[in-house]
Amino acid sequence: MTSQTESPKLGASSISEHAPRRSLIDLLKNWELLLFVLIVGVVLVNSNLSPYFLNAQNLSRTSSDFMEIGLMMLPMVFIVITGNIDLSVASNMGMSASFMGLLHNMGVNIWLAALAGLALGTLGGVLNGYLISKVKLPSLVVTLGTYAFFRGIAYGFLGDQAARNYPSAFTFLGQGRVGDSLIPVSAAIFIGMAIIFGLVLHCTKFGRQLYAIGNNENAARYSGVPIGKIKFLIFVLSGLISAFAGLVLAARFGSTRPDNGTGLELAVITATVLGGVDINGGKGTMYGAILSLLLIGLLRFGMGLLNIQSQVQSTVIGLLLIISIFLPHIGQQIAQSKTSRFRWKTLLIVLGVLVIFAAFIAFFIWSRIPVLQDIYG
């Protein structure tokens, strides 16, 4: 009886004869569809708010802004599916690009310098992979350490200097377009790589082994999956691709500073998790991740057109990250609570929380009035 009355509230198309669990699975299956609907919504809202939104030139330019995030997201999907995480990606891209910039400043040929940058980034991935697969440290701690370590090395290389004056053959990587079309070179590279990564994840033994590790590492080990080797490989891959993304960013800016890409790991992880890749591993698809990248990209572009500061934009991205994990879990909890016994307590808690946060928001707004008066008179 209770399940019949509750299932419509879920909003999922569930049949009441089945347990509520079924409807949750339906909901998760439709995660990609949900993303698609959201994308359409964002496009509709934004094109109403700003006439510049649906401009081919603009869209082409803004898409190249997201290619570094997209590139780093590809190996991140692999890593998160195995139940691990790599917090060092953005620092790694800073380190590799700074090394390339340092060599370029010393007069080394740009392609040689770029190759050295790629090598250093891969080495960073090797360090992560070694500590995680051989020393068996949790990826979270290791990459938190290398997050600081790599960024520190980037600062050590360049200090407060910047590297610039890259030859146009190199900046083509970040600024150029394919032939006469509007497709940026970096976007073409991303699309090619995304197809390869997607095929590897969904159509090969290696891909299935990634899911196996994420679902149950011990079971995977007993069925002969070379766990250490695979973990090592994906972290090295992540290092290599992050370094490449660093080069793309440097080419796009036409310069390198040691703080290039600071904080991008948040965007990369958000794109991954919002795309339906389970942070605990074992679930997720490549096309879901790509759809969420598109969604984040369009959202940021729309907010940029509305003159919203980039730091405030990252507030929205942070909220998205939390909501994308929070909501499915809450849905699950509502679906599982069959009795109405907890209702009063839950209601009280929810009310209490609302009152506290309302008070906070009220104080936030009240104390901000003089701030605004100072600025706008």
Add this chain to the structure above:
Amino acid sequence: MTNQEFKLGSKTSGKGFSFLDFISRFREVGIIAFILILVIAVTLREPSFLDIDNLTDILMNISILIIVAMAQTMVILTKGIDLSVSSIIGLVAMMVGFTLKANPEFPVIFSVVLGLVLGAILGSFNGFIITIGNVPPIIATLGTLSIYRGLVFFYSQGTWINSYELPHSIKVLSKGKLLGVPNLIVVAILIAVLTFLFLRYTRLGRNIYAVGSNPTASEYAGIRPQKIIFIVYVLSGIISGLAAVLWISRFESAQTNTALGFELNTVTAAVIGGVSTSGGVGSIPGVLLGALLLGVIQNSLTLIRISPFWQLAAQGLLIIVAVVTDKLISKRIVRTHK
């Protein structure tokens, strides 16, 4: 990850008590030795290192770090992490700063209480996401790290609070002296002692260890892990709120980049000090030594004129070295007990 590691965590596992005790002491002795070597090496090159002014400077610089590291320690003990402490400090500092600018007549105690309350609310937001939403702490606080930092910009619209806009009373809060010791250092020591006593002698403190070493077992023992975890994040918010007020007081300003990247320092201090990221293991004296080591390294790098740009790299390397040593030590213990 395995049961063996859980057993290692709890000091009450009986058999290995004396040996584990020795190892954990050994670690603190190790940090002290490292600090001493560093101090001797730096003093040989730059004798002014041991000046009382320089030593006070080091302590002043690590006071806020010590305070927030206490919060971070409690969080890491429950197998979590709070990356949002730096953004909580930034946001609370900004809100308190502007409130004080608009109402300079408010007494100091008011700004302290305001800081604590605001910190508690921001911390409870973390707690709700982590316990009710079942979001992993690292993801939740990575999210709030950028949410709160974004709110700082939204709140101030890019403006900041200067020294002359703050009332005199708040500035003396950290610089006044008690028996010749600056208040800030006194507060840091007080918080450290309180946290030490809290973790060691109160029921809640013991429960924090219990939840961290084995959540399932602690649940059977009648502890509600979710409740403990929630409390820990609120405590972390409260302490960060206090740190925010002290930050304004010490640096006489509130900026959009206040405490940017500070979360890493607190994690480093805790991890170097022997707090295990797999939960349940760690002591306050160790964390104090970890913070001291960080302070000495920062100070000596400046004194012997190594570019401050290498400091971050040194810090990252220290985290890695600390966790690798921990792992090697615990591996050896497992081997000797088999």
